[in-house]
Amino acid sequence: MSGLAAFYAMSFAAVQKHVAVLERAGLVRKDKRGREQMVSADHERLALARQALDRYEEIWRERSLRMDRILAETPRETT
Amino acid sequence: MTVVSSVKDLEALTLTIVNEFDAGVDRVWQLWEDPRQLERWWGPPTWPATFTDFDFTVGGEARYHMTGPEGEKAHGWWRFLAIGRPASLEIEDGFADANGEPDLSQPSGRMRVSVEDLGGGRTRMTIASHNDTVEQLQELIEMGMEEGMKEALGQIDAMLAE
Numbered sequence: 001m002s003g004l005a006a007f008y009a010m011s012f013a014a015v016q017k018h019v020a021v022l023e024r025a026g027l028v029r030k031d032k033r034g035r036e037q038m039v040s041a042d043h044e045r046l047a048l049a050r051q052a053l054d055r056y057e058e059i060w061r062e063r064s065l066r067m068d069r070i071l072a073e074t075p076r077e078t079t
Numbered sequence: 080m081t082v083v084s085s086v087k088d089l090e091a092l093t094l095t096i097v098n099e100f101d102a103g104v105d106r107v108w109q110l111w112e113d114p115r116q117l118e119r120w121w122g123p124p125t126w127p128a129t130f131t132d133f134d135f136t137v138g139g140e141a142r143y144h145m146t147g148p149e150g151e152k153a154h155g156w157w158r159f160l161a162i163g164r165p166a167s168l169e170i171e172d173g174f175a176d177a178n179g180e181p182d183l184s185q186p187s188g189r190m191r192v193s194v195e196d197l198g199g200g201r202t203r204m205t206i207a208s209h210n211d212t213v214e215q216l217q218e219l220i221e222m223g224m225e226e227g228m229k230e231a232l233g234q235i236d237a238m239l240a241e
Contacts, residue, residue, distance in 0.1 A: 018090075025092055026213055045213060046089065052216040053087045053094060059220065060096045060206065061082055066120035067110050068081045071102040 001030075001037040025049070083203075092216060093209040100202050104194055107202045108165035111192065118143070126153075126222065131179065137162055142179050145222055153222045156181045160189075168192040174218065186211040188219070 005015040019039055022028040026045050031038045084097040100107055110116050114130040122128035122145045132142040141157040154175035161169040173187035188210040195203040210216045 022090060024211060025090070027090070049089055049092060049213045049216070050087075052213055052220060053089065053092065055220045056094055056208070056216055057085055057087060057096070060094060060208070061085070062123060063120050064081045064096070064098050067098070068100060070110065070116060070119055071100050071106060 001039055003036075004039055091209060092211065092213070093207055095205065095207040098204045098206075099197065100204065101200065102202055103200055104165045104196045104202050107194055107204055111168055112164070114141070121145075122222075135159060135162070142175065144175075144179065152177070154179045155222070166194050168194075186215055188215060 001016065001019065002012065004019075005012040008015055019028060019030070023030060027042055027049060029040050029042055031040070081098050081100065082096060083099050084095075086095045087093075088095070110120065112135055114133040118128045118130050121143070125148050126145045128143050128145050130141055130143040132140065134140055137159055139159050141159075142154070143157070144152045144154045146152055154177065156173055156175045156179075158171040159168070160171055161167065168190075169192070170190045171187050172190060174182045174185050176182050188208065190209075191207045193205045195205075197203050210219070
């Protein structure tokens with residue numbers, strides 16, 4: 001993790017925080033190797049996350065269309 | 080087009096979707112404030128939503144379920160974290176058990192809604208929806224997916240399997 005932190009213009013603590021968020025989302029894994037914490041991307045999970053977000057977007061697009069239809073029912077002057 | 084932009088943040092598992100509507104701010108706000116209107120757009124026609132409790136106050140909660148084509152029910156809950164009528168709204172949302180009681184063993188999500196007057200009777204509504212885990216997102220998809228789409232995907236699978 002200290003090696004990872006060296007790549008970014010942010011503090012070690014900040015990098016740690018980002019990794020923790022990614023880990024909680026299940027997108028990276030942390031493994032201990034000796035005294036070092038190794039961080040690796042979980043590519044399968046990343047693909048799953050991408051797919052899930054794409055589908056979730058579809059759901060919200062459908063919701064938007066339904067909202068638009070409901071709004072169209074109401075004559076403007078009464079709003 | 081209603082949706083003017085949509086941004087997916089993979090790292091934060093957040094979807095931000097921006098809509099522009101041909102209606103005034105107050106009218107657009109009612110889509111969230113009035114549960115009878117809300118349930119007309121929250122679920123797809125094949126999985127309609129029913130809000131059984133709706134306490135639209137800060138700290139207040141809502142309970143809803145969605146009913147599938149075979150009568151199966153998926154339950155969920157909301158908590159209103161912030162209400163800034165008619166400009167902003169923040170909701171915590173989660174899954175509930177078969178009795179409609181919040182299932183607190185599962186992580187909850189957040190929705191932040193902002194509503195902006197564009198003038199000329201037009202309104203912009205931005206919804207940022209955040210989830211903690213991929214599993215949570217997948218479960219929400221199961222609940223909200225248009226049945227027709229699932230059927231279509233099933234048919235494609237069947238055709239490919241032939």
